[in-house]
Amino acid sequence: MSYMTTRAVSHGQRVKSLYKEALRAIETTKLFRLDYRFAAVQIRAEFDKHKDERDMEKIDKLIADTKEKIFLTVPKTKQFEHCPRGIAHGRYDVSPDMVFDFYHPLEKAAYPKYFAKRELAKRDHILWWEKTYGNTESHAKN
Template identity: 30%
Template sequence: MAAAYLTHHQKVLRLYKKSLRHIESWCIFRDKYSFYACLLRARFDENKHEKDMMKATMMLKAGEEEFWANQHPQPYLFPDSPGGTSYERYECYKVSDKVKCTYQYFYHLEEKEKKKKLLWSFLFIVQNFGRKTLPYISGTRFSLVHLCCCTFTSHYFKEAMNPKCFCTRAE
């Protein structure tokens, strides 16, 4: 099956995103990057409502040529993106779905252990740094409301391991 052609709108969006990424590579400081990003956005917004497709296509071509002339010689790449330093680095360590289905019990235990470690790290942070630091912790499966308003008892540990646990107590 052949891939679909990109629409003019998609090409413009991709040019805008590429341009922003290269501005990010040129500008080290965030305030300078924000300034140039606003200027770039203003240039794109000037011609946003262009009805003549021939003129719009010519502007897109001119924009791509300008991008090519001004692109960064060594742009920043995210480590896990194609061309990044660790792209597909850990692919050989990933377990196939067939193996996971065969050994479901062990993967279930592993998930429980991950939850326990996460909970113990939260307890350590709360005991040593107080409850004010909890809103700054992200990337977890536990709700911060649940952690803030529940008491840390053995009953809580049993409930925290249960994904159906919903906190009803208010502080």
């Protein structure tokens, strides 16, 4: 899930993300599970009370009021470690798959099943690529 919005967000998506944000907010403030569930049921009832509202000005006001209430009552919302703005986001480098191509044969011999399966997957991918896009090596020579 991307944290940057790159397309128009529908009203339903706005309401769903606000509901999830409200649940995350009370999750950070409630210590006991039963207290959290009770508050979650209250929030759900509040959202259900306004589900048939059709006046967009009133809906926008409700959304803005809810966001302000979350902002004022919650000191810090829950952040997951590996998500953007989390404490471990981008901490570990992920090596590209091509690194395995440069392994020494003795290193590959330690995991024969894995590297045999990998070679089959590489071959299948090359065949799929050539079937889909054609042979790119013949175009590069021309």
